[in-house]
Amino acid sequence: MSVRIAELSSTSGVPVPTIKYYLREGLLPSGEPTGRNQAVYGEEHLRRLKLVRALVEVGGLSIAVVGEIVATLDASAEVTHHVLGVVQRSIAPVTPPVDDRDADAEVAAFLARRGWAHMARDPSVLALVGVVATANRLGHHRFADLLDGYAEANVAIARRDLDYLVLNSKPDEVVEDMVVATVLGDAALKALRRLAQREASAGLLAEE
Amino acid sequence: MSVRIAELSSTSGVPVPTIKYYLREGLLPSGEPTGRNQAVYGEEHLRRLKLVRALVEVGGLSIAVVGEIVATLDASAEVTHHVLGVVQRSIAPVTPPVDDRDADAEVAAFLARRGWAHMARDPSVLALVGVVATANRLGHHRFADLLDGYAEANVAIARRDLDYLVLNSKPDEVVEDMVVATVLGDAALKALRRLAQREASAGLLAEE
DNA sequence: CATTATTGGAGAGTGTCACTATCCGAATGG
DNA sequence: CCATTCGGATAGTGACACTCTCCAATAATG
Structure with a gap:
């Protein structure tokens, strides 16, 4: 259920350095810290990672645009009104x-x-x-x-x-x-x- | 009717160095030479230049793909049979x-x-x-x-x-x-x- | 418990792409 | 005649999406 970065990488097929890069760019939320410098990742991280890859590889979107989209996703967890426009604009x-x-x-x-x-x-x-x-x-x-x-x-x-x-x-x-x-x-x-x-x-x- | 590179640039809005780049990459045919190092460009060069810009800017195609497409255009001046497939593949x-x-x-x-x-x-x-x-x-x-x-x-x-x-x-x-x-x-x-x-x-x- | 491997995080480095800038010596053109 | 402009070749730039290297701290293994 909760895995560390190496397993997140192997189950998603995304290289570890790339995952770190996405973390830095805010495309992926940080894992749950379990110590001064350890963290675990859950189901939602895997899901988000697959979404990011799909947007980049299939959609041809830039990292910056994907960043805006996931920010919108996080912001509008419950605000589903008039979100279409926001998504389209992103x-x-x-x-x-x-x-x-x-x-x-x-x-x-x-x-x-x-x-x-x-x-x-x-x-x-x-x-x-x-x-x-x-x-x-x-x-x-x-x-x-x-x-x-x-x-x-x-x-x-x-x-x-x-x-x-x-x-x-x-x-x-x-x-x-x-x-x-x-x-x-x-x-x-x-x-x-x-x-x-x-x-x-x-x-x-x-x-x- | 026949102009040199500066005028080709000003009428198309494409910078001279970019036109030179396209010439190097074969996206644009060479001008008609009028001396050891002078050449003139005609209507077809302007037309081609506008096409290249449209494919790059509106279509988001790479220079390499545009190169393949214009090569196809030049090759199939009379061969209009089964060209759709070639265009699509490009x-x-x-x-x-x-x-x-x-x-x-x-x-x-x-x-x-x-x-x-x-x-x-x-x-x-x-x-x-x-x-x-x-x-x-x-x-x-x-x-x-x-x-x-x-x-x-x-x-x-x-x-x-x-x-x-x-x-x-x-x-x-x-x-x-x-x-x-x-x-x-x-x-x-x-x-x-x-x-x-x-x-x-x-x-x-x-x-x- | 000792030692080896792995972790998160930060910085710098890499390769590609689409230009852009600089040089050069040879023509123009007023 | 002489500053401009030309074509052509080489080198440089900035953006982008990673990718590599390091580090001290933690985890795993024997």
Whole structure:
């Protein structure tokens, strides 16, 4: 039940120096001290360690971002209200806002069509504007047309995400599960898009 | 029409030393030499430079991967058959295959339900197995249940992607446009998923 | 109880990556 | 004509994610 660092390392597969590094960076809480310089680690440390590794390796998140996320997890043990925004803000890579009037207008029009709130400071909206601006600069002036179809698909995806959380999460684990579902979901969706593209183009070629 | 490196830098916003770096790494073809140590750059260099920046900044791709992609672009100027796979293989981060029997079986079952080909060596399939394996290790044993819904949404997305390419691409630019649509699409989809999640959870809260 | 191994913690070191800075001698260009 | 700018090559920088080395204190073993 309570183990020391060597066993934490061997059961998780994470090298001891790396665990020490995570401890220094605050990604992992300290163990329970049993003496002046001894400590033991419990089930929650192993769980946290696996989460950190998943966020770093599968999600590609930086140590700094993972640090913010676990801080949020620790802070909101019982505050489950409006935590989605906090999680998203932590996960979103902070895009420096681009200054592109056209892209702004296209995204605003898209959000209006959808009936979605247009919060200009929202990281997701900023990211979207950045993508559209880049597309325009590359000569893809119809790229914004894709957004409506993408949005529709993502409404379905978000509904599945919420169902998944409601069905599978114990109340005190919703926040952590939301992080996991979001980050692993991103990776899964990316892979699935590749597979679906291949199938779709195979279908197209077969028709010819 | 033909400019030297300083003007290429000022019109693209990319610093001169960075352009030189890209030339060294083969991300950008050399300019047309006009003397022993002078060269001029044309429209295609500016276009390529903007593409490279988009892949690096929006797509988050490494210089090495961008190098592979532009090599593919240069090689397949006329070979547009079966290029999707090449592009995908270049874009996919090479996941070291994980050894997880359960995850393997779950992904295989999912692919069978979908009627999708199960190529064990496919990077997208490997990535998917990796994600499911990670989810299982984190205690999310129902994560694979999400895949069916995700896949359905991605079929719609892939259809839009192909429509977009068919409608908007000149035949000799399909490959480059495919790269752009794939990489920018990934970024856009990620942002849209966040927005859709927020809307969906706002809807849930409103019902309470 | 003696001795060998391991511990937590702190500091410095490593390898990689994406640039960035400096030099050089050869062209420009006003 | 002569300061600028050029291309090209070499070396240096800063951020990042570890990884190594040390230390005195503790634990495990015989």
